[in-house]
Amino acid sequence: MSSLSLDAVNQYIDDNMSNFKDGLRDAVAIKSVSSTRENREDVIRMMEAVASRMENSLGMSVDLRDLGLDPNYPDGDVQLPPVILASLGNDPNKKTLCIYGHLDVMPAEMSDGWYYPPFELTIVDDIMYGRGSTDDKGPVLGWLNSIEAFQQTNTSIPMNLKFVLEGMEESGSTGLAELIEEEKDLFFGNVDFIAISDNYWLGTSKPCLTYGLRGIIYFHVKVNCADSDLHSGSHGGPVYEAMSDVVAMFSTLIDEKGNILIPHVNDSVRELTPEEDALYYGLDFDMNVYQEEIGVHGLTTSDEKNTLMRRWRYPSLSIHGFEGAFYGPGDKTVIPHEVTGKFSIRLVPDQEPEDIGQLVINHLNYVHSQRGSPNIMTPTYSSGASRAWLGRFENPVFEAGNLATLDVHNVEPDYTREGGSIPVVITLYETTGKDCVLIPMGRSDDGPHSQNEKLNITNFQAGMKLFAAYIKRLDELTRGTGRQARQTSKI
Numbered sequence: 001m002s003s004l005s006l007d008a009v010n011q012y013i014d015d016n017m018s019n020f021k022d023g024l025r026d027a028v029a030i031k032s033v034s035s036t037r038e039n040r041e042d043v044i045r046m047m048e049a050v051a052s053r054m055e056n057s058l059g060m061s062v063d064l065r066d067l068g069l070d071p072n073y074p075d076g077d078v079q080l081p082p083v084i085l086a087s088l089g090n091d092p093n094k095k096t097l098c099i100y101g102h103l104d105v106m107p108a109e110m111s112d113g114w115y116y117p118p119f120e121l122t123i124v125d126d127i128m129y130g131r132g133s134t135d136d137k138g139p140v141l142g143w144l145n146s147i148e149a150f151q152q153t154n155t156s157i158p159m160n161l162k163f164v165l166e167g168m169e170e171s172g173s174t175g176l177a178e179l180i181e182e183e184k185d186l187f188f189g190n191v192d193f194i195a196i197s198d199n200y201w202l203g204t205s206k207p208c209l210t211y212g213l214r215g216i217i218y219f220h221v222k223v224n225c226a227d228s229d230l231h232s233g234s235h236g237g238p239v240y241e242a243m244s245d246v247v248a249m250f251s252t253l254i255d256e257k258g259n260i261l262i263p264h265v266n267d268s269v270r271e272l273t274p275e276e277d278a279l280y281y282g283l284d285f286d287m288n289v290y291q292e293e294i295g296v297h298g299l300t301t302s303d304e305k306n307t308l309m310r311r312w313r314y315p316s317l318s319i320h321g322f323e324g325a326f327y328g329p330g331d332k333t334v335i336p337h338e339v340t341g342k343f344s345i346r347l348v349p350d351q352e353p354e355d356i357g358q359l360v361i362n363h364l365n366y367v368h369s370q371r372g373s374p375n376i377m378t379p380t381y382s383s384g385a386s387r388a389w390l391g392r393f394e395n396p397v398f399e400a401g402n403l404a405t406l407d408v409h410n411v412e413p414d415y416t417r418e419g420g421s422i423p424v425v426i427t428l429y430e431t432t433g434k435d436c437v438l439i440p441m442g443r444s445d446d447g448p449h450s451q452n453e454k455l456n457i458t459n460f461q462a463g464m465k466l467f468a469a470y471i472k473r474l475d476e477l478t479r480g481t482g483r484q485a486r487q488t489s490k491i
């Protein structure tokens with residue numbers, strides 16, 4: 001059985017690298033920062049520019065969907081950027097792959113410590129520095145460039161393709177979940193698989209496929225001890241102090257090794273199967289390099305496997321801050337009248353946010369009552385909690401990624417999870433019920449949210465080939481008889 005050749009596609013990618021770099025340069029130059037009011041027009045311009053290329057150059061049918069006003073600005077004078085819903089091909093004999101990405105970026109200023117102006121793509125040897133280069137303009141343009149390569153070389157694209165591109169990812173994806181729900185049976189009605197390129201390799205040398213993300217639930221614990229702040233010289237002693245209550249309560253949440261002490265929170269953590277255990281060997285990860293990279297004085301575990309497991313498959317609890325507490329330099333002898341302590345728990349599969357939320361609240365209530373303080377303690381958790389996501393990596397969406405990685409890189413990819421949360425993954429996965437893969441383009445040291453964000457040219461180039469190979473391999477794995485029929489008709 002002859003299979004689709006990507007030789008011409010790969011050659012086109014090699015021959016057009018300078019155009020592709022120019023395209024990324026133009027995209028980086030648009031300051032599409034979603035978190036600031038003054039850049040909203042830039043985000044909209046960014047969405048329109050990409051929509052125009054998709055429609056006019058790549059022949060896609062594009063719906064630039066207006067999401068109305070941004071509820072984050074109560075004055076009602078800020079527009080949300082539109083979401084791009086685009087389709088290429090509508091052949092009922094082909095499966096449909098839907099690709100998600102985002103075109104907004106985090107803020108960046110030269111004064112943050114950038115070597116080069118963040119919104120001017122600067123190329124030094126193999127590295128392209130610029131805000132959005134790796135998160136997520138490079139990968140999104142990479143998918144579009146792959147499609148261009150198919151089209152310009154008259155190589156037939158074996159799947160129907162769809163794109164969901166948003167401009168609010170770095171600001172909580174406002175409006176997107178509602179749109180996905182609305183379009184569940186319409187735009188997403190015939191989607192078979194979902195691919196997302198918005199994360200990174202585990203290290204710097206080996207590609208990976210990502211099959212899991214942790215969820216998150218966020219807690220606020222408010223303790224009120226008086227009507228107004230008091231002076232410790234006058235009232236220290238007879239007063240039950242809010243800050244002391246919060247600190248005492250928080251000391252019962254985790255131990256020094258990061259183990260969660262709240263009863264039953266760990267009960268729902270899934271047992272480690274031998275199959276999952278095997279995935280932790282041979283990964284492109286060195287804990288000494290990791291420790292150096294993040295600049296900490298020590299780690300709570302002693303080997304690679306446990307370090308990764310603690311980041312990926314076990315819940316973790318972090319204390320983030322205290323509102324109302326004195327924090328400036330120097331000595332201040334205030335007794336704050338009200339303090340709100342904040343912490344979050346990264347959730348893992350089988351941990352339902354509601355259940356964990358209730359366990360934590362029960363624990364806080366119990367500890368507070370045992371302490372016997374008359375202060376008013378109000379614990380709450382966020383409504384925007386998100387569940388963990390665990391893809392089925394024995395599925396074609398992963399097998400195709402495995403084969404495509406072998407095609408392009410001559411190596412089996414690492415199978416990784418991420419400790420963080422990408423809520424849109426859960427939304428897409430749960431709303432459409434379709435299998436999803438995270439297939440990254442960039443490396444672990446790309447610095448997506450920090451200064452000197454970069455994308456290696458080699459990653460950009462290989463990434464485009466990987467995406468082309470992915471479409472080919474996914475089609476081959478899932479077409480069955482439909483594929484044979486198509487092949488005969490093609491000849």
Ligand SMILES: [Zn+2]
Nearest residue numbers: 135136169198
């Ligand atoms: Zn991103």
